[in-house]
Structure formats: structure tokens, C-alpha cells
Amino acid sequence: MKPARPDHVFRALADPTRRAIFEELTRQGEQTVHALTHYAGISQPAVSKHLTVLKRAKLVHPRRLGRETHYRAQPDALAPMVDWLNLYGAFWRDRFDRLEALLERMEP
């Protein structure tokens, strides 16, 4: 799956409630909107809107089951953020690049 634009990913994760929802989905696995609403402690429409933003960033994926929608986290959608850190997080980049090169030599 083609990743979303970096801007959408950064934007989506800027809000603490949205991060919390994403975290909850990665920890506990797939959840209905109902469950997430209970977890987040805000209204159901508010949760739906957050999920829309996360969907735009491809960080979550919906699965319709009858009248309920189950959402799951899509961790590989974080790739644009990881790539950005790779480019501009100099200190950490060096480590990672060296390791990446290493890995490639070891597991062709």
C-alpha cells in the first residue's frame, strides 16, 4: 500500500487524543468505534472525526461488520515519519544507516 503524504501523518499524530487512539489500537488490536469512544472519554462523533484524520494518514483501516465498524492500526503507515527522521535526525540517522547497511550485507 502506498503511504500517505508525510504532512498527513505528522498532522494526524500531533493531537494527543489521536495518538492515544492509535496506541490503543496497536496495543489491544482491532476495536469498534463504540469501544474507542468509551476508551477516549469523548463523544462518538468526536471519535469518528479523529478516525477520519487517522484514515487520511492511512494510520488506521476500517472494516465494516454489519452495523459496526472495526478499526485496526496500520503501523507501517508510519514509514513517512521514519523516513523523515532518517533524513533529518542526524544523530540517530548515522546509527541507523550503518545498521541498515550491515543488515543488507548479512541478509541478502
Added chain:
Amino acid sequence: MKPARPDHVFRALADPTRRAIFEELTRQGEQTVHALTHYAGISQPAVSKHLTVLKRAKLVHPRRLGRETHYRAQPDALAPMVDWLNLYGAFWRDRFDRLEALLERMEP
């Protein structure tokens, strides 16, 4: 230096102009507010406000030289974001953890 709160880092990097400023500082090194203003193509006060947000996240550090202030990027302030990705970016985490472990065995 103790890192800033994750929320400040995520917030600061959510804005594309702020990311661009940070990128420019990591690429070209230390810059005056004047130079950054020219680069960003917005007003000087706007740049100053962006720099304030980046400062709060400890992503940039100012150095007063006479009447000009030179800012430099502080890439290790990205640590809170990297840590978060380590916790919740499952797919990528595996890669990184494997690599990290490797490095440790190789460079004690």
C-alpha cells in the same frame, strides 16, 4: 540535556513551515533569524514565533551574537519521537530492535 515532552515535539513538527526550518538548519547548519526569514518566505515575526515553538520542543537552540541570534538544530531532541515510534511502530520496531541488538554485540 533532558528532552522536551513528546507532545511538544509532535506539535512542533506538525507544521510544514516549522519542519522546513528545522530541515534547513540541519542541512545548512547554524543560521540567523534574518537568513531563515529569507528562506521561509514569510515575515520575520512569523519566523520568530515558529522558532519559539521549536525552542519549546528543544529542537533548536539560539546563540546570541550581538544584535543577531543564530539558531542551530538539535537533532537529538527528536528522541521522544523516536522512542514513541519504538513503542508503537510495530513493523519498524522489529527491524530497529534487531539492528540495535546487532550493534551492541559488535561494538561493546
Added chain:
DNA sequence: CCAATCAATAACCAAACGGTTATGGTTTCA
């Protein structure tokens, strides 16, 4: 010394944001 330069702050504004309540469309099941 004094005019100009640099950067931060203040005051202001439109747009975006994060929340709410109200509504509507499906789907379930008693």
C-alpha cells in the same frame, strides 16, 4: 551620536481545530 539593522513582542485577524448536540442511514433482534 545617530541612523539603520536585527530580533522579539504586542495587537490583531481569518481560518482551522477539537469538541458538542442533532440528524439520518443501516443493521440487528425481540
Added chain:
DNA sequence: TGAAACCATAACCGTTTGGTTATTGATTGG
């Protein structure tokens, strides 16, 4: 079959945000 459950969308609202111009304080250089 009809009421209730689930979720998305609409309409609305106060606050935050990203920008502007105006101002001020400090520093420099002719």
C-alpha cells in the same frame, strides 16, 4: 416489523493557530 444500536455527517461554537503590521529594545557602523 419496529424499536434500538451503531456510526457517519451536518451544523454549530469557542479556542488555538499561523499569519499579518506596528512597536520596542538592543547593537552596530558610518
